[in-house]
Amino acid sequence: MDRVRLGRTDMRVSRIGLGAWQFSGDAWGAFSYEQAKAVVAKALEVGVNFFDTAAVYGRGRSEEFLGRALRELGARGEVYIATKIHGDWLRRVDILTAVENQRRRLGVDAIDLYQIHWPACWHNTPICETMKTLEELVDRGLVRYIGVSNFPLPLLEYARTCLSRTDVVTSQNRYNLVEREADKELLPYLRREGIVLIAWSPLAKGVLTGKYTPDSVPAFEDVRRNDPLFTPQNLRVVWPVVEEVRRVAKAYGKSPAQVALNWLIRDPWVYPIPGAKTPEQVVENAGAVGWSLSDDDWRALDRLGWEASQKIVYVTW
Numbered sequence: 270m271d272r273v274r275l276g277r278t279d280m281r282v283s284r285i286g287l288g289a290w291q292f293s294g295d296a297w298g299a300f301s302y303e304q305a306k307a308v309v310a311k312a313l314e315v316g317v318n319f320f321d322t323a324a325v326y327g328r329g330r331s332e333e334f335l336g337r338a339l340r341e342l343g344a345r346g347e348v349y350i351a352t353k354i355h356g357d358w359l360r361r362v363d364i365l366t367a368v369e370n371q372r373r374r375l376g377v378d379a380i381d382l383y384q385i386h387w388p389a390c391w392h393n394t395p396i397c398e399t400m401k402t403l404e405e406l407v408d409r410g411l412v413r414y415i416g417v418s419n420f421p422l423p424l425l426e427y428a429r430t431c432l433s434r435t436d437v438v439t440s441q442n443r444y445n446l447v448e449r450e451a452d453k454e455l456l457p458y459l460r461r462e463g464i465v466l467i468a469w470s471p472l473a474k475g476v477l478t479g480k481y482t483p484d485s486v487p488a489f490e491d492v493r494r495n496d497p498l499f500t501p502q503n504l505r506v507v508w509p510v511v512e513e514v515r516r517v518a519k520a521y522g523k524s525p526a527q528v529a530l531n532w533l534i535r536d537p538w539v540y541p542i543p544g545a546k547t548p549e550q551v552v553e554n555a556g557a558v559g560w561s562l563s564d565d566d567w568r569a570l571d572r573l574g575w576e577a578s579q580k581i582v583y584v585t586w
């Protein structure tokens with residue numbers, strides 16, 4: 270898979286990455302080390318070299334599995350690991366402790382991209398304490414780049430003013446064809462500022478693959494059990510989009526997942542990190558790269574997805 274530069278960094282990354290939340294063993298159901306290793310091995314084989322994990326995924330389990338798999342598979346050279354620090358650990362003392370644990374679990378000297386998973390909710394930690402500590406980690410060579418996740422725009426703008434020797438290079442947010450809040454103000458700002466939007470849930474947790482219909486929602490035992498997107502009402506709202514994705518996929522000889530991801534990668538500032546549970550899903554998702562939707566098809570999907578996104582209701586009781 271061709272490499273692109275990740276925003277203002279020197280990282281030459283595959284056009285899509287791999288999300289490793291699935292390795293946590295809790296949120297997405299039981300998942301063994303052997304399954305994680307098979308997924309990572311296939312990702313490397315098809316040319317994926319950017320992996321996203323977090324301290325909170327399985328309380329360190331995803332980081333541990335990812336680090337171990339990359340080591341055992343002898344992944345060398347341009348392989349990049351992005352991880353995140355828990356949003357409740359944003360005081361200086363907590364960051365200094367967490368980063369050591371994360372480097373150990375991942376088995377790396379320096380973490381390529383260290384992201385704040387979500388803004389401080391409970392601890393009232395001043396954002397500049399957090400940002401200056403992250404900058405210190407860059408100075409000390411423990412972290413190469415810093416990013417944020419799930420930050421509202423005003424907080425991101427303010428957080429950047431706390432930094433004097435480095436800057437935020439990525440913002441990780443939910444972004445897919447039918448969940449488009451980032452279009453309102455965040456994404457235009459990121460494009461202007463040269464910050465990459467790392468798109469989480471780029472397949473809308475599987476909805477855009479077309480395998481979950483309003484009439485056949487499984488009784489999920491995973492994180493989707495409480496995800497409002499999976500209520501029959503919201504699945505009905507997005508269903509015309511899924512049907513159009515399926516129609517376009519057929520016309521191009523691609524799969525719906527490939528079309529949904531290809532729609533995202535048309536924007537050079539958007540970087541999807543689909544999660545995968547099997548090597549087959551990894552291969553399929555990698556097939557989103559190397560071809561393009563026509564302008565008309567891209568625009569039609571864009572409009573349909575936007576209209577549906579504005580009708581989704583996240584309130585469920």
Ligand SMILES: NC(=O)c1ccc[n+]([C@@H]2O[C@H](COP(=O)([O-])OP(=O)(O)OC[C@H]3O[C@@H](n4cnc5c(N)ncnc54)[C@H](OP(=O)(O)O)[C@@H]3O)[C@@H](O)[C@H]2O)c1
Binds near residue numbers: 321473480526549550
């Ligand atoms: N920063 C944050 O707050 C945050 C939040 C969420 C996620 N993330 C990151 O973003 C990554 C991706 O997001 P996500 O896992 O929420 O959602 P996603 O990538 O939209 O969906 C992943 C799920 O879709 C299904 N799937 C994947 N590829 C498929 C294919 N080719 N065909 C059919 N089904 C397929 C799989 O589940 P089934 O087979 O069971 O359907 C898989 O677990 C995560 O792994 C994580 O690294 C970050």
